[in-house]
Amino acid sequence: MDIKEYIGSGIIEAYAVGALSEAESQELEKMAAAHPEIKEVLEKAQKTLEDLSRAYAINPKPEWKNKILKAAFDKDSAKTSRINKAPKKYFSPWLVAVSIALIASLGINVTQHQSVERYEDKLLKLNLRISELEQDQQIMVTNYQLLEKNLEILRDPNTAIFAMKGVTNRDSNLRADVYWNASNQKVYLDVKKLPAPPPDKDYQLWALKDGQPIDMGVFRMLTEANTLLEVGEVPEAEAFAVTLEPKGGSVSPNLEEMYVYGTPLRAL
Amino acid sequence: MFCNYDALPVRRLQITEENLIEEFSKGNKAALSYIYDSYSAALYGIIIKIVRNEELSQDILHDVIIKIWKKRNHYNQSKGSLYTWMLNLTRNHCIDYLRSKANRNDLQNREISNFVYSLESNRKFDPQHIGLNELLKKLPEEQQQIIQLSYFEGYTQKEISEDYNIPIGTVKSRTKAALEKLRKIFNHG
Structure with a gap:
């Protein structure tokens, strides 16, 4: 089929406005998936209709929102509770706390004869709050597991610490440490202070054995990372060093661009 | 080897345009709240434009938002934007509703445009909105007709061809000409 002719016919636009039959629509979707030119025209048509629709926008009354969302979430929980019959083993302390708060607030409100809308409003807000707290809890659990793993690495008697410090021509406060585990040969990196690399460069870690550098890969730092970074394995090393290399790393280190270097703090 | 810290969950996620689709598909309730805040006005406007009755439009908005949430796993990013998906879901819902109602009332399928036009007079229309509402009128009449029939009334091209x-x-x-003209209008203000 001639793609130009296909695009010129207007069938893509007819699809966008919903004027194609089910079979014709499926055919067009296949064409769009196979030909980027068709997909592009389709996206343009859809964008135009989005703009057209926005032109008709009318704000719904603000008080509808809670009612509508509540109805949506209620249907949802009705559905999932039917599927999820197995009792949960654990009750999140947050859930319990929030539930107690909810029950207490319901009790008080009943005596105060507040309107049903008010309860619905509160329920919705509490529902949203519960899901926020569940997310928070998930994050805390993940962070806890991470810290636990870090501590395990540090406490392992087979772990040797290489404190890499700023080399002669660099800021002497620069610091990045390597933890190398002699039994499983794993290498963990803990970046403490390194300047942000320029956008076209990457830091690369090297292990040194018999004076020969072994590539341990490039790494990227984010200020929020407060964890050890597992960077790979090396059977043996006398020292570790970090150099700044072109993006993606180099085959051998540029010694002019070495930032930190370190030998083991104590023998195993 | 490349190591990246990005995956660490260090704080609660805020819904943004960027993570909206992922969180929505995952069933994060905050995502529906975000969608409602961002898109309900556009969807409500389309509903009113199609069903032309405010009380009915309120019910349909209610049903449509529930449907969007229920069908969140059906959204396929490769077929178009989330907004386009919601728009089409909304249009189809309205059109299906009117057709079944028209059938029940033993009316002809196509007489939906004769339904009472009963928008409350206290509705706050901003002047810009009124201007834009006339947007279709900027098209030649035969193009207006096609967009009206297909996009807002659910005719297929075959039906339009046969009926008209x-x-x-x-x-x-x-x-095609209608959409190209509209696109020029949007791009040039």
Whole structure:
């Protein structure tokens, strides 16, 4: 089929406005998936209709929102509770706390004869709050597991610490440490202070054995990372060093661009 | 080897345009709240434009938002934007509703546009909105008709061709011309 002719016919636009039959629509979707030119025209048509629709926008009354969302979430929980019959083993302390708060607030409100809308409003807000707290809890659990793993690495008697410090021509406060585990040969990196690399460069870690550098890969730092970074394995090393290399790393280190270097703090 | 810290969950996620789709598909309730805040006005406007009755539009908005949430796993990013998906879901819902109602009332399918136009007079229309509402009028009449029939009333090209005695090829080329004209209008203000 001639793609130009296909695009010129207007069938893509007819699809966008919903004027194609089910079979014709499926055919067009296949064409769009196979030909980027068709997909592009389709996206343009859809964008135009989005703009057209926005032109008709009318704000719904603000008080509808809670009612509508509540109805949506209620249907949802009705559905999932039917599927999820197995009792949960654990009750999140947050859930319990929030539930107690909810029950207490319901009790008080009943005596105060507040309107049903008010309860619905509160329920919705509490529902949203519960899901926020569940997310928070998930994050805390993940962070806890991470810290636990870090501590395990540090406490392992087979772990040797290489404190890499700023080399002669660099800021002497620069610091990045390597933890190398002699039994499983794993290498963990803990970046403490390194300047942000320029956008076209990457830091690369090297292990040194018999004076020969072994590539341990490039790494990227984010200020929020407060964890050890597992960077790979090396059977043996006398020292570790970090150099700044072109993006993606180099085959051998540029010694002019070495930032930190370190030998083991104590023998195993 | 490349190590990246990005995956660490260090704080609660805020819903943004960037993570909206992922969180929505995952069933994060905050995502629906975000969608409602960002898109309910556009969807409500389309509903009113199609069903032309405010009380009914309120009910339909209610049903449509529930449907969007229920069908969140059906959204396929490769077929178009989330907004386009919601718009089409909304249009189809309205059109299906009107057709079943029209059938129940033993009316002809196509007489939906005769339903009472009962928008409350206290509705706050901003002047810009009124201007834009006339947007379709900037198109030649035969193009307006095609967009009205297909996009807002759910006619297929075959039905338009048969009912209005226009060759199918012409229906398609008019649709294309209409969208191109509209696109120029949006791009040039």
